[in-house]
Amino acid sequence: MVAPSGQGRRLLCSNIYLTVRFVSLKKGNMKPKKQQTRRRSKQAHEAIIAATLELIEEKGYLGLSIEGIAARAGVGKQTIYRWWPSKAALTIEAYSQKVTSTLQSPDTGSLQLDLEELLGTIFTRIRIAPTSKVMTGLIAEAQTAPDVGEQFYTGFIKKRRELLFALIQKGINRGEVPPDTDMEIAADTLFGPMWYRLLLGHAPLDQKFAKKLVEQLMVGLATRGEETL
Amino acid sequence: MVAPSGQGRRLLCSNIYLTVRFVSLKKGNMKPKKQQTRRRSKQAHEAIIAATLELIEEKGYLGLSIEGIAARAGVGKQTIYRWWPSKAALTIEAYSQKVTSTLQSPDTGSLQLDLEELLGTIFTRIRIAPTSKVMTGLIAEAQTAPDVGEQFYTGFIKKRRELLFALIQKGINRGEVPPDTDMEIAADTLFGPMWYRLLLGHAPLDQKFAKKLVEQLMVGLATRGEETL
Amino acid sequence: MVAPSGQGRRLLCSNIYLTVRFVSLKKGNMKPKKQQTRRRSKQAHEAIIAATLELIEEKGYLGLSIEGIAARAGVGKQTIYRWWPSKAALTIEAYSQKVTSTLQSPDTGSLQLDLEELLGTIFTRIRIAPTSKVMTGLIAEAQTAPDVGEQFYTGFIKKRRELLFALIQKGINRGEVPPDTDMEIAADTLFGPMWYRLLLGHAPLDQKFAKKLVEQLMVGLATRGEETL
Amino acid sequence: MVAPSGQGRRLLCSNIYLTVRFVSLKKGNMKPKKQQTRRRSKQAHEAIIAATLELIEEKGYLGLSIEGIAARAGVGKQTIYRWWPSKAALTIEAYSQKVTSTLQSPDTGSLQLDLEELLGTIFTRIRIAPTSKVMTGLIAEAQTAPDVGEQFYTGFIKKRRELLFALIQKGINRGEVPPDTDMEIAADTLFGPMWYRLLLGHAPLDQKFAKKLVEQLMVGLATRGEETL
DNA sequence: TGATAAACGAGACGGTACGTCCCGTCTTGGA
DNA sequence: TCCAAGACGGGACGTACCGTCTCGTTTATCA
Numbered sequence: 001m002v003a004p005s006g007q008g009r010r011l012l013c014s015n016i017y018l019t020v021r022f023v024s025l026k027k028g029n030m031k032p033k034k035q036q037t038r039r040r041s042k043q044a045h046e047a048i049i050a051a052t053l054e055l056i057e058e059k060g061y062l063g064l065s066i067e068g069i070a071a072r073a074g075v076g077k078q079t080i081y082r083w084w085p086s087k088a089a090l091t092i093e094a095y096s097q098k099v100t101s102t103l104q105s106p107d108t109g110s111l112q113l114d115l116e117e118l119l120g121t122i123f124t125r126i127r128i129a130p131t132s133k134v135m136t137g138l139i140a141e142a143q144t145a146p147d148v149g150e151q152f153y154t155g156f157i158k159k160r161r162e163l164l165f166a167l168i169q170k171g172i173n174r175g176e177v178p179p180d181t182d183m184e185i186a187a188d189t190l191f192g193p194m195w196y197r198l199l200l201g202h203a204p205l206d207q208k209f210a211k212k213l214v215e216q217l218m219v220g221l222a223t224r225g226e227e228t229l
Numbered sequence: 230m231v232a233p234s235g236q237g238r239r240l241l242c243s244n245i246y247l248t249v250r251f252v253s254l255k256k257g258n259m260k261p262k263k264q265q266t267r268r269r270s271k272q273a274h275e276a277i278i279a280a281t282l283e284l285i286e287e288k289g290y291l292g293l294s295i296e297g298i299a300a301r302a303g304v305g306k307q308t309i310y311r312w313w314p315s316k317a318a319l320t321i322e323a324y325s326q327k328v329t330s331t332l333q334s335p336d337t338g339s340l341q342l343d344l345e346e347l348l349g350t351i352f353t354r355i356r357i358a359p360t361s362k363v364m365t366g367l368i369a370e371a372q373t374a375p376d377v378g379e380q381f382y383t384g385f386i387k388k389r390r391e392l393l394f395a396l397i398q399k400g401i402n403r404g405e406v407p408p409d410t411d412m413e414i415a416a417d418t419l420f421g422p423m424w425y426r427l428l429l430g431h432a433p434l435d436q437k438f439a440k441k442l443v444e445q446l447m448v449g450l451a452t453r454g455e456e457t458l
Numbered sequence: 459m460v461a462p463s464g465q466g467r468r469l470l471c472s473n474i475y476l477t478v479r480f481v482s483l484k485k486g487n488m489k490p491k492k493q494q495t496r497r498r499s500k501q502a503h504e505a506i507i508a509a510t511l512e513l514i515e516e517k518g519y520l521g522l523s524i525e526g527i528a529a530r531a532g533v534g535k536q537t538i539y540r541w542w543p544s545k546a547a548l549t550i551e552a553y554s555q556k557v558t559s560t561l562q563s564p565d566t567g568s569l570q571l572d573l574e575e576l577l578g579t580i581f582t583r584i585r586i587a588p589t590s591k592v593m594t595g596l597i598a599e600a601q602t603a604p605d606v607g608e609q610f611y612t613g614f615i616k617k618r619r620e621l622l623f624a625l626i627q628k629g630i631n632r633g634e635v636p637p638d639t640d641m642e643i644a645a646d647t648l649f650g651p652m653w654y655r656l657l658l659g660h661a662p663l664d665q666k667f668a669k670k671l672v673e674q675l676m677v678g679l680a681t682r683g684e685e686t687l
Numbered sequence: 688m689v690a691p692s693g694q695g696r697r698l699l700c701s702n703i704y705l706t707v708r709f710v711s712l713k714k715g716n717m718k719p720k721k722q723q724t725r726r727r728s729k730q731a732h733e734a735i736i737a738a739t740l741e742l743i744e745e746k747g748y749l750g751l752s753i754e755g756i757a758a759r760a761g762v763g764k765q766t767i768y769r770w771w772p773s774k775a776a777l778t779i780e781a782y783s784q785k786v787t788s789t790l791q792s793p794d795t796g797s798l799q800l801d802l803e804e805l806l807g808t809i810f811t812r813i814r815i816a817p818t819s820k821v822m823t824g825l826i827a828e829a830q831t832a833p834d835v836g837e838q839f840y841t842g843f844i845k846k847r848r849e850l851l852f853a854l855i856q857k858g859i860n861r862g863e864v865p866p867d868t869d870m871e872i873a874a875d876t877l878f879g880p881m882w883y884r885l886l887l888g889h890a891p892l893d894q895k896f897a898k899k900l901v902e903q904l905m906v907g908l909a910t911r912g913e914e915t916l
Numbered sequence: 917t918g919a920t921a922a923a924c925g926a927g928a929c930g931g932t933a934c935g936t937c938c939c940g941t942c943t944t945g946g947a
Numbered sequence: 948t949c950c951a952a953g954a955c956g957g958g959a960c961g962t963a964c965c966g967t968c969t970c971g972t973t974t975a976t977c978a
Contacts, residue, residue: 140369193421598827651879
């Protein structure tokens with residue numbers, strides 16, 4: 001019978017509790033070992049994330065303020081500043097939790113269909129009301145604060161690109177596209193127009209557009225091999 | 230002894246200043262005649278535009294403030310608010326004057342080469358230091374203020390797209406691409422990846438990239454015609 | 459014939475307007491003359507002073523905060539910071555308006571009685587609830603901020619001392635005390651014990667104490683003359 | 688069956704800690720019987736007092752903060768709050784240790800000379816840089832927190848007054864002043880002006896001033912007796 | 917002499933207020 | 948009528964401390 005968690009093992013012997021803690025015996029044991037102190041409060045953390053999402057929904061990313069989040073979460077401002085350097089970083093965490101996690105890799109057996117499905121899903125998700133504004137707000141801030149850019153890239157962009165790379169790799173394995181396909185450019189070709197339309201709003205992010213982009217890419221990739229001859 | 234400044238003549242007569250203003254004597258003189266009043270000051274206008282450009286250069290678009298512009302230009306804040314609805318509008322005017330005006334249409338005789346030259350030139354210009362940040366700042370604000378979006382589109386985006394359309398049209402006329410080519414999608418395919426790289430900075434906006442994009446587009450367009458058969 | 463200020467006189471002489479402005483001729487006349495701009499708002503000023511007095515009454519000097527005053531007065535914080543460097547300065551203005559203005563010089567014909575009356579009145583006023591705490595609060599801040607000290611001295615202390623000096627001078631004129639009386643020390647001898655009791659609260663500020671202090675001072679002054687012999 | 692947290696026995700078995708906790712079985716089992724445990728740390732106490740004195744020297748009483756003291760002393764904030772109710776109490780302890788202890792009673796054989804020496808010594812000590820500010824800071828806080836007032840009075844004021852009383856008593860015994868001399872008022876007359884000048888800084892706390900005050904007091908006391916006749 | 921509970925260092929927490937920066941509007945007097 | 952100057956009510960910034968509250972880790976009694 002083993003008790004879980006933190007403190008060691010707890011064994012119930014009739015009416016006596018034994019808390020057994022194994023102390024490591026290694027030589028390097030005696031090092032100064034920075035003292036353990038009070039840990040980050042999970043409650044506060046969650047309340048802050050929740051308040052952030054709520055307020056973005058209500059007022060948009062631009063209307064977001066640390067002060068407002070603190071008030072809504074019932075938290076001191078310092079508690080926010082302690083853990084996040086900026087409202088951008090906070091937003092990224094709040095959103096990456098919410099948005100990207102559930103994105104799945106399609107598997108139709110055909111690269112073209114896979115790509116269409118992936119792009120279609122992403123289009124559908126990203127054009128939902130507050131999301132698009134959050135994205136553009138973050139992008140704008142990323143221009144000024146380089147760390148925001150990095151976090152945004154790793155939090156949102158990278159995952160999508162890697163999903164894409166995996167699909168293309170499968171296509172290469174199946175012989176649908178040449179093995180020396182430049183995946184980076186492929187990604188830019190598919191996602192670039194998406195952001196472009198999202199940001200400028202001059203044309204819709206619909207399934208038709210997704211299909212067109214994929215089609216054009218596929219032709220480009222296929223032909224590229226021949227041209228090299 | 231003549232007092233300097235302003236309008237009319239100032240004469241010092243012992244201890245009395247007389248400001249004498251000669252009123253034009255022409256025929257229509259005395260009638261009610263809606264009074265002509267002071268017009269927009271060209272000086273102020275120019276000082277404001279200049280200060281805006283300077284401050285963007287110094288502090289970036291995000292660090293820009295109406296208050297700062299007014300102070301730098303030696304102008305009252307009201308004078309700015311009188312003529313521009315927002316710092317975005319002001320920035321757009323300041324930049325469109327500076328950036329787009331000089332963009333020229335290439336004419337090599339070949340659509341592919343034309344496109345490569347056009348895209349290359351645009352890449353070169355847009356990646357210069359403050360410009361890219363201005364663009365992304367404006368894009369971000371455009372998400373919140375719809376009028377900014379419109380002005381940005383007509384001020385910066387539209388011209389480039391129209392230049393592109395003209396080139397493609399020439400290509401169609403020459404028979405290089407099918408006559409039913411979807412130019413909108415072509416534009417999104419070329420400019421989208423540019424903005425994408427510009428905003429995220431994950432890869433450079435170089436000539437090689439321009440060439441690749443054009444190549445892919447050309448293949449796509451060419452093949453599309455065949456497919457329809 | 460005096461012209462009303464501002465615009466000067468305008469005379470229509472057939473078709474010529476003459477704007478005649480009378481200018482004073484004193485030597486320093488030609489200086490650049492800083493442009494007139496929007497003046498301090500009397501309303502805001504008064505609201506701030508009133509709010510300060512209210513809040514001191516409610517929460518004491520220590521409980522006073524710029525933020526609170528601004529909120530109560532319905533005024534931006536900046537408006538306060540624009541005109542007063544600290545809550546001490548603000549308090550001094552608010553109180554000096556309220557407290558010192560009405561203090562009158564007694565005139566009984568006898569220095570001893572005059573002094574008793576003056577000191578008695580001051581005692582009565584200063585021991586009223588919030589006043590004493592305001593005074594001590596200001597004194598404490600004066601130790602850190604030298605300008606507060608100066609303002610406090612000129613706003614509160616000086617006037618009382620000067621009243622005292624005037625009374626003593628009349629006593630000298632009447633021959634009640636020697637003409638070379640050291641008034642500074644006399645003032646310290648009367649007011650010092652007052653502040654001491656006020657601040658420490660170990661004994662009351664009553665009429666009996668006032669009488670004692672005056673009595674002792676009078677004897678000291680009288681005898682001093684003789685001793686010198 | 689849940690074990691109550693917190694108590695139990697800890698046994699070190701080679702490299703294993705066993706915390707064995709007996710769960711009470713009988714009703715009136717382990718009577719309350721407060722166990723003696725770890726006492727106040729002398730080290731921490733001293734470090735805190737030292738840090739307090741240092742920081743007062745550096746930043747003045749107003750610039751003092753519990754947080755700062757804790758950091759400087761290398762001590763947790765709680766350790767300070769455990770032993771002192773406020774920074775005032777802490778300061779009083781720190782200073783009373785440093786200041787008052789060494790004050791000695793003069794004994795010249797003459798009351799007047801004794802008083803001059805006592806007052807002169809006190810003047811010299813109290814006008815040293817941070818001390819005066821500490822005193823006024825404490826006085827100010829005393830107005831708000833009554834316990835601070837008491838502590839301040841017993842810690843600083845009382846001792847000096849008692850020294851004075853003892854000297855006067857000796858003077859009475861020697862017949863230098865009448866036996867019904869009001870010592871309280873005498874103390875207020877000597878120390879009041881001192882605090883007054885200290886707090887307002889309008890005149891120096893020098894030996895001349897001490898001499899004057901004593902002189903005046905002596906005359907006042909002497910004459911008072913006669914007047915009563 | 918060994919366990920144990922209070923004291924300890926560290927510092928996170930919900931708060932209050934600070935003094936600053938700008939916002940967009942309003943007011944003044946000069947041109 | 949426009950302009951510069953800048954005061955105004957307001958909102959948010961990021962910082963400094965407040966006094967309370969966990970965390971494990973000592974360490975001084977007393978069983």
